[in-house]
Amino acid sequence: MDLYEIALRTIDGRACTLADYRGRVLLVVNVASRCAFTPQYAALEALYRRHVARGLSVLGFPCDQFGQQEPGDEAAIADFCASRYAVSFPMFAKTTVNGEEAHPLFRCLTAAAPGWLGGPVRWNFTKFLIDREGRVYRRYAPQTAPARLERAIRRLLG
Incomplete structure (x- = not known):
């Protein structure tokens, strides 16, 4: 499946696809507000x-x-991100990342980058880095600090 064709919903309810980000380097992260x-x-x-x-x-x-680390609705999540961390990057609706109800985006990402333990996302803050052509470049574990992705991001940005 082409990543750019996958239907998404923004945190404020707007329908979109990853085609809105075509030609950009993407860092897709499953996030939670009550996680270590x-x-x-x-x-x-x-x-x-x-x-x-x-x-x-x-x-x-x-x-x-x-661990039910994201219990709020989208409005509560958006408020938390803005007030606590001044998040300005795009946020999306609550998403299931594993199992039969897994969102197609995460099915695609985990198939392309199964991680060293293989398969499903193991915890919140798993990161998927995608190049400008829509190819999954690498998957990073939750404990990998975002700053450690700097070199790979710079390489993909050119």
């Missing part, structure tokens, strides 16, 4: 601000599949 990795929002925002003009888009997908 939640402070990564600040580092993700810093990466985004540093490289948005050169073609990076960080895309946040709230997920409540791991």
